[in-house]
Amino acid sequence: MKKITVIIPSYNNCQWYERNLSSVVAQDYRNFRVIYVDDCSSDQTGELVEQFIADHNSGKLIQLIRNPVRIGALQNLYNTILGCDDDEIVIVLDGDDWFAHNGVLKKINEVYVSSDCWMTYGQYRSWPDNIIGCSKEIPSDVIEANNFREVEWCSDHLRSFYVWLFKSIKMEDLISPYGTFYQMTGDQAIMFPMLEMSGHRAKFISEVLYIYNVANPINDCKVDRQLQRRLEMIIRMQKRYDRLSERMRASYT
Template sequence: MNKISILIANYNNGRYFKDCYDSIISQSYDNWEVIIVDDCSTDNSVELIKKFIDGDERFKFYQNTQNKGCGYTKRKCLDLATGEFCAFLDPDDAIFSYAVECLLDEFKKSSKIIATYSKLIFCDENLNPKEVFSKIKQIHNNKYFFNIPIQIHAFFVFKRETYLKTSGINPTLKNAVDQDLYLKLLEFGDAKFVDEVFYKYRLHSNGISQHSAKQSAKESFARVIHETMQRRKITVIDGKPVPVAYTNAQDIYSLLNYQTKIPYRLMNKIKTAFQYY
């Protein structure tokens, strides 16, 4: 039975950790470890988290010596992981008890699969379900896929050996870190979508991807996309030249407008239907 490393990058979310912890220890799949890296939280996160994991050797807890941001912390999580598979779980979110088992089962079906992912459900601050995020779908993976609009999201399980083939998560990123990870991994294989809800995404005022952080995340994602275009040696998209140097977010997103149009989406839907899945 392969081991999975569940990776948790924490900053000031200790008060929500109980739900996250409970969801991990209730997994139907039991060969797992949890790597927690705290990014110098200023609340009582460390105390709260250590209280729950005390005495359980499956949980490994680490702290940054200074606040470094999301990219650095998530990269450190992966550097410390020892499982054949990895998946990030935010400390303020939770997963359903069969999430790990079901997603790992998909890897047995094809050697081309390097990652699996599922639907998520938005929840209120108390983790009460609100609505399923309907935009997550099976992608048709090619060099022009940039996850615009968003189609890949949590819960995302991937092979660690594939991650080690990449340059790794950009440690300087403050947000759009998961997008950076997805796009790098997809250059080495395909991701399989499982059309079930496995992830509980908590909506609250302090969430890193919500409210005031959205504009910053949009800018970071544009930079990630531009870096991906350069890495993939793409110089022209839809007849338009890709800027040699990054200019601004709008210039990057405008290159991908054609991917939101109906003809392109229909064609991709047809291609996806005829994949090996």
């Protein structure tokens, strides 16, 4: 049974925190922990999560981090993963989203054990419109040519990866032209390098494991779609990462 860490970056999610965390504590899996990062919310999300942990006697399962200043989801993810063990599997769950059912972590474990993969990407269903997402398996020719940045984006939620793989990303590739961690498009900033390093060790899971909340008014695509597209193009133009061999992988762990 693999050790799994669920990281929840969250900002102003007082409306969604309970559904989010309830889907996590309900997981039918033993070897996991949760790190909830409240990014200096102004709507009492931190206090509400703290109360949820107390009410559900989940202090040993859920670690709550409360930032004194807002730094953004990507920097929160980076800072948190640096403190994780290399052999842990990280699942990223946004603070306004939730797991599709209580067997999500069990499914992730099965895929890692059976395929010896290094990372996964999957399928989601949006809420409240109940539409299946656009994720799909990346074609073999794209993988062989290492052309992930040249094709349409299809590596969506649910995403998971080994900590050692994430730590292999150069920090400078996560910094935007504005000198800070990408405030939008952080998913692409981390996924492209890991896909390039993993090749066929990245596995697609077609089963819906993730519910993506499109009702939240502060979703990136609703805040500044133009900036989101511009940052995505910058990330796509960055230098590709080389494929990691087993020997190279061993040097990272």
